[in-house]
Amino acid sequence: LGLLLLGCIQLTYAQENYKRVSITNVNEFLIHDLQNIGIDLTCGVIQKDQKLTLELFDYELDQLDEQNINYNVLIEDMQEFYSKRAIEDLPKASLELQQEKVRSAQRSYSVNEILNNVGQYDGCDEIDWATPANWKINDATNYPAETNHFGGCLTYQMVLDELDLMQSLYPNLISVKTDASPTNQTTIEGRTVYYVRISDNPSIDEAGEPETLYQSLIHSREAATVMNQLFFMWYLLENYATDDAIKNLINNQALYFIPVYNPDGFVYNETVAPNGGGGQRKNRNTSAPGSCGTYLEGIDLNRNSQYYWNNGGSSGNSCNQTYRGTTYFSEPETQIMRDFFLLHDFELALNHHSYKNAMLHAYAGTTITNPRPDEYSKYNHDMTHYNRYAHGPSTSISALNSGNMNDWMLGGPSGPGSNGTGSGKETLAWTPENGLASEGTGGTYGGFWPQPSNYLPIAKRAMRMNFLAAYFSGKYAKLHDLNKTDITSLSGNLNFAVENLGQTSSDFTVTVTPVSSNIISLGAPSTQSGMAVLQQNNVNISYVLDPGISALDKIEFKVVLTNDYASDNVLYEANIVKLYNPNVIFVDDPDSSGLTNWTQTGTWYTTLDAYSGTTAITTTNTFPYANSDSKQLQMNGSVNLTGLPAVLVQFYGKWDLERSFDYVQIEGSTNGTTWTPLCGKLTKPGSPDANNTYSGKSGTDNSFQPDGESLYDGDTQDKWNMEEILIDASTNSFLYNQSTVYFRFNFRTDSTNRQDSYYNADFEGFSFDDFRIIDLTENTLSIDTFSSEDLKVYPNPFYNTIEIN
Ligand SMILES: [Zn+2]
Incomplete structure (x- = not known):
């Protein structure tokens, strides 16, 4: 028996045990003590709500005992x-x-x-x-x-x-x-x-x-x-x-x-x-x-x-x-x-x-x-x-x-x-x-x-x-389409932005070519050179449309973004569709209307820092914005989306909101009381509580942002971008075909702001400009409404095939 016992003891020694434990009432002094003992606080250590959960060896737990640091054992033998x-x-x-x-x-x-x-x-x-x-x-x-x-x-x-x-x-x-x-x-x-x-x-x-x-x-x-x-x-x-x-x-x-x-x-x-x-x-x-x-x-x-x-x-x-x-x-x-x-x-x-x-x-x-x-x-x-x-x-x-x-x-x-x-x-x-x-x-x-x-x-x-x-x-940039979906002029400029995000310097070229035959001409490719990292340049390319174009006609062009690698240099290539004089359901131009199209809960502001013209709408006139704030800006009245196959909510936005905590949502409602966040191109899912392990934030703040819900947060670093929110049978579909549809912005902040090392994060709030709601109904030719007199074949003569959309 003595030998057996000795064997057991040796085995125990040979396999140093480790446990999952929790330590409560954690403060910076305790963190300091743990660091001094030699406890790793990085890998597999979750600090949340003044509670640490981590995995420690018996040897380390003995050290905690010596320092009179209390812990609860969650799992005995990991x-x-x-x-x-x-x-x-x-x-x-x-x-x-x-x-x-x-x-x-x-x-x-x-x-x-x-x-x-x-x-x-x-x-x-x-x-x-x-x-x-x-x-x-x-x-x-x-x-x-x-x-x-x-x-x-x-x-x-x-x-x-x-x-x-x-x-x-x-x-x-x-x-x-x-x-x-x-x-x-x-x-x-x-x-x-x-x-x-x-x-x-x-x-x-x-x-x-x-x-x-x-x-x-x-x-x-x-x-x-x-x-x-x-x-x-x-x-x-x-x-x-x-x-x-x-x-x-x-x-x-x-x-x-x-x-x-x-x-x-x-x-x-x-x-x-x-x-x-x-x-x-x-x-x-x-x-x-x-x-x-x-x-x-x-x-x-x-x-x-x-x-x-x-x-x-x-x-x-x-x-x-x-x-x-x-x-x-x-x-x-x-x-x-x-x-x-x-x-x-x-x-x-x-x-x-x-x-x-x-x-x-x-x-x-x-x-x-x-x-x-x-x-x-x-x-x-x-x-x-x-x-x-x-x-x-x-x-x-x-x-x-x-x-x-x-x-x-x-x-x-x-x-x-x-x-x-x-x-x-x-x-x-x-x-x-x-x-x-x-x-x-x-x-x-x-x-x-x-x-x-x-x-x-x-x-x-x-x-x-x-x-x-x-x-x-590498040589990397993002292409941003900044063109409103409703094109109302027969000639003008198409607007894009190129955002240089690569650490290797490069020229970037935007090339636009017609896809639909109603585009008569497009300007030459535009090359951006010498851009700093994170710099965003606006790119304008001229267009001329066929004067015979009708309202609701589709305007389609192909845009290609290339870097200056010798070959295989296409970063992005997409066909983009706009509409000629579509039905615009709602348009807001704060240059002329200020805040009059909106009903405020809490105070919203106009700002001279606009995307276009002189005025945009913002949450914040003096940064940083207030802590523990909640305010809404609701579009006056409602819109009727009955019978519309697809609708686009479009606006330009920029923001500087404490990541993972403060946020803005654009929400829709069919009764004006129950609001549901909308998903757009620029929204991201709300940060889950379990991931919010930032030290120095309270449990309430860590749980503040709604997990997984579409929202805006973080810092766009003063760059304007175009948001597009599609409403159809499969996207944001709770508003699809509804007769009474309301929209609002919802701004929420928690009790503190963390800047960390992001010295650019000033907590400037959320701004938007040129908000509009566009009916995406487009012309289609069908046989019974088709008149041969209206048919123009272009180019003429054509080769092999002709496509009638
Ligand atoms: Zn590690």
């Missing part, structure tokens, strides 16, 4: 919890993935555009990404010979096999896996850290191609990170041949992937926890002073970079999860990353982690001023448009964590001591924290080892961030 849950869920996950692939094979995401790109997409809901046929989870279907399935996550060897499979199936698009170290340095346990390049001519580093970096498994228990990288990689490879936007991206740029940054830690988790749930976060450098045993060994590879190393939020105790090492870049893994990074010129880098549903970025190890707040603000706004991840510098979402990679990649003014200036590359870097603890039915899908059926939704949520990181690295 490894057991994760592995049991995964085994139970795997059959369901396998079935769901197979069904999803069948469904994906039957559709593509492409919308009306001829050549779309992910950044131009403006649907009410995120693209329903088709699941790549080759993407797989570790289950009995894909790996029948395995007895353990590592919680559904591919093992290290399986990931390497995937890279080989990708290369054998798409040898012209992805390189063979290659040693990331220019000096063939290996990890502590002798493993090579591999990278692959996705590009045309993938075996060579083509000069001048903009570069983007994607890394995962820096922390080796953050399983969702590698799974979503593989999903994105397969998506690019499998869709290259049929999606011209992907083809043009891959042909002109280079995307670099390091799927397993910390292979030793990852393999250790496989060995100790073959059914998933392993707790190894750090590398496997066991030579640090003081032997801690099992999961506590190693150096935190995200606290070991040079810039502001050892400036807080890291630990000098080798047993702690944030152990920073004896000096910066002390570890082979961080040296390999540094050397690889310095050989390239990455414009953007995504260093994937889990979990928090957040996009963290520099600075995290210092409170010095972020040098590029406008770019971070805009890129975050677009990357999280649908997944609504919290975003900002780590210091405002979690806590200080110095020595992290993002800070070193971005760099900046010289830090204290010998901490240097960072990489010198000025790379815009992020830590996407993928997934939550509490998601899915019953709130039990997430964590470091998500329920296997949750890998798919987490991977889909990362797609927009991954795509846009590539676009923003």
Whole structure:
């Protein structure tokens, strides 16, 4: 019995236990205490409503006990919890993935555009990404010979096999896996850290191609990170041949992937926890002073970079999860990353982690001023448009964590001591924290080892961030159509805007050509040169219409936006339809009518800062706007939409509203009392409470924004854009064919404003101009009303076919 007991004790020691715990009444002093102890507050740590939920080892809980910090144990043994849950869920996950692939094979995401790109997409809901046929989870279907399935996550060897499979199936698009170290340095346990390049001519580093970096498994228990990288990689490879936007991206740029940054830690988790749930976060450098045993060994590879190393939020105790090492870049893994990074010129880098549903970025190890707040603000706004991840510098979402990679990649003014200036590359870097603890039915899908059926939704949520990181690295601009749908003159200018969002300088050309025969001529293509990043230029192209045009006739033209890559340079191509003198149901021109077409609840204002003419309507005359405000602006009277197949609400808008908290909605009603938000091209889904983990916000504020409802928030940085809200049988359909329809704007603010590092965010409120409601009924020729005298054939003579619409 004595021997048996001894065996048990040793086993307990050998498998350091970790628990999910909660700590209540959290304030900044407690955060500081936890940082000092060496507790990581970034990955898998949810702070909400003065409550922290996190996963801690017994060793760390002993440290909390010593400091008299109270905690509640939510889950006693996380490894057991994760592995049991995964085994139970795997059959369901396998079935769901197979069904999803069948469904994906039957559709593509492409919308009306001829050549779309992910950044131009403006649907009410995120693209329903088709699941790549080759993407797989570790289950009995894909790996029948395995007895353990590592919680559904591919093992290290399986990931390497995937890279080989990708290369054998798409040898012209992805390189063979290659040693990331220019000096063939290996990890502590002798493993090579591999990278692959996705590009045309993938075996060579083509000069001048903009570069983007994607890394995962820096922390080796953050399983969702590698799974979503593989999903994105397969998506690019499998869709290259049929999606011209992907083809043009891959042909002109280079995307670099390091799927397993910390292979030793990852393999250790496989060995100790073959059914998933392993707790190894750090590398496997066991030579640090003081032997801690099992999961506590190693150096935190995200606290070991040079810039502001050892400036807080890291630990000098080798047993702690944030152990920073004896000096910066002390570890082979961080040296390999540094050397690889310095050989390239990455414009953007995504260093994937889990979990928090957040996009963290520099600075995290210092409170010095972020040098590029406008770019971070805009890129975050677009990357999280649908997944609504919290975003900002780590210091405002979690806590200080110095020595992290993002800070070193971005760099900046010289830090204290010998901490240097960072990489010198000025790379815009992020830590996407993928997934939550509490998601899915019953709130039990997430964590470091998500329920296997949750890998798919987490991977889909990362797609927009991954795509846009590539676009923003290159020669990228968005095209904005600013043309009112009702064209009333036979000649004039078509108005567009080009918004430069790419880090690689480029000319951008807008070319417009006629599609409908009633367009007699269009002006020459317009090229914009020398635009700064984030600059938006208005582009006017003249048009002349056939004088024989009738009211309600459709005017259709094709617009193409190109950059200056030598070839494959189309970014966007779409046919756009306007109407000649359609029935305009309502038009508001505040230049002449001020606020008289509207009924106010609370005070609204006119402003000289107008889109057109002299006057626009705004929520706010002096910024910042008031906290805890609620006011509405309702259009006088109602409109009758009976019998109208489609109606468009159109206006120009700009806004500066605290992201994830304050908001404006445009709402519709059929009785004037019950209001429902409308979805438009510029609306986004309201931020879910679970993602609002910003520190310093109250529970009430975190829950303030209505989850998932269409709304406007964030900062458009003074750029006007045109909003279009379609009402037909399938979009905003609750107003379709209704006889009494009311519209209003609804402005709501919570109790505080957070600026974070976005110095451009002034909380200026919401402005709009030239609001109108247009009946989209258009002329159609039908045989019984058709008179041959009216028929003009153009061009005349014509070739082969004539089309009568
Ligand atoms: Zn992490």
